[in-house]
Amino acid sequence: GAGVSQSPSNKVTEKGKDVELRCDPISGHTALYWYRQSLGQGLEFLIYFQGNSAPDKSGLPSDRFSAERTGGSVSTLTIQRTQQEDSAVYLCASSPRQGRDTEAFFGQGTRLTVV
Amino acid sequence: AQTVTQSQPEMSVQEAETVTLSCTYDTSENNYYLFWYKQPPSRQMILVIRQEAYKQQNATENRFSVNFQKAAKSFSLKISDSQLGDTAMYFCAFMKPLNEKLTFGTGTRLTIIP
Numbered sequence: 001g002a003g004v005s006q007s008p009s010n011k012v013t014e015k016g017k018d019v020e021l022r023c024d025p026i027s028g029h030t031a032l033y034w035y036r037q038s039l040g041q042g043l044e045f046l047i048y049f050q051g052n053s054a055p056d057k058s059g060l061p062s063d064r065f066s067a068e069r070t071g072g073s074v075s076t077l078t079i080q081r082t083q084q085e086d087s088a089v090y091l092c093a094s095s096p097r098q099g100r101d102t103e104a105f106f107g108q109g110t111r112l113t114v115v
Numbered sequence: 116a117q118t119v120t121q122s123q124p125e126m127s128v129q130e131a132e133t134v135t136l137s138c139t140y141d142t143s144e145n146n147y148y149l150f151w152y153k154q155p156p157s158r159q160m161i162l163v164i165r166q167e168a169y170k171q172q173n174a175t176e177n178r179f180s181v182n183f184q185k186a187a188k189s190f191s192l193k194i195s196d197s198q199l200g201d202t203a204m205y206f207c208a209f210m211k212p213l214n215e216k217l218t219f220g221t222g223t224r225l226t227i228i229p
Binding site: 031103106107108 | 216220222
């Protein structure tokens with residue numbers, strides 16, 4: 001596909017269950033970001049992957065959150081033992097990061113609802 | 116740490132009028148990038164315009180232009196001849212090279228009134 005693809009679009013889960021959110025970046029993009037957007041709020045940085053470098057995990061809110069990026073492409077954000085405050089839209093973005101080409105392209109997000 | 120402030124939670128304007136959205140930021144860096152993103156109800160974040168701090172000339176993209184005041188750390192977005200399709204949340208964002216993490220403001224909800 002031409003853009004960043006995220007799945008599922010919507011996810012409803014019970015409190016205490018684990019969830020996995022998937023992001024397929026644009027082919028060839030070396031940088032991948034995860035952000036969280038709570039209702040009516042701005043975007044909160046979660047984690048950043050760049051090539052083979054160690055990821056920047058400084059935004060992960062707790063050890064229940066983890067993410068991996070396999071083969072420098074697809075990324076999965078995992079939330080363990082979900083809590084109601086985890087309810088939000090989770091946005092993924094990728095960027096080519098070539099020289100001054102700094103534009104980040106976003107997916108449409110996964111709306112997570114914890115009940 | 117960088118911070119980005121958008122002081123206008125909501126704005127509305129008549130179709131075809133001009134509107135300016137405000138953004139200020141705080142950083143000790145000299146070189147960085149600034150962005151305006153648009154988020155319509157579809158949730159898709161779309162880049163509207165980008166400014167490199169070392170460039171003195173204000174960026175323009177068709178009906179969208181910025182007023183970049185580096186000394187004042189201000190980066191406002193002007194939308195001319197506003198259209199109904201401009202209705203969306205608008206986010207100002209900051210990024211410094213080599214850090215590469217976008218820091219966003221809290222957004223301005225813009226409504227264009229027919």
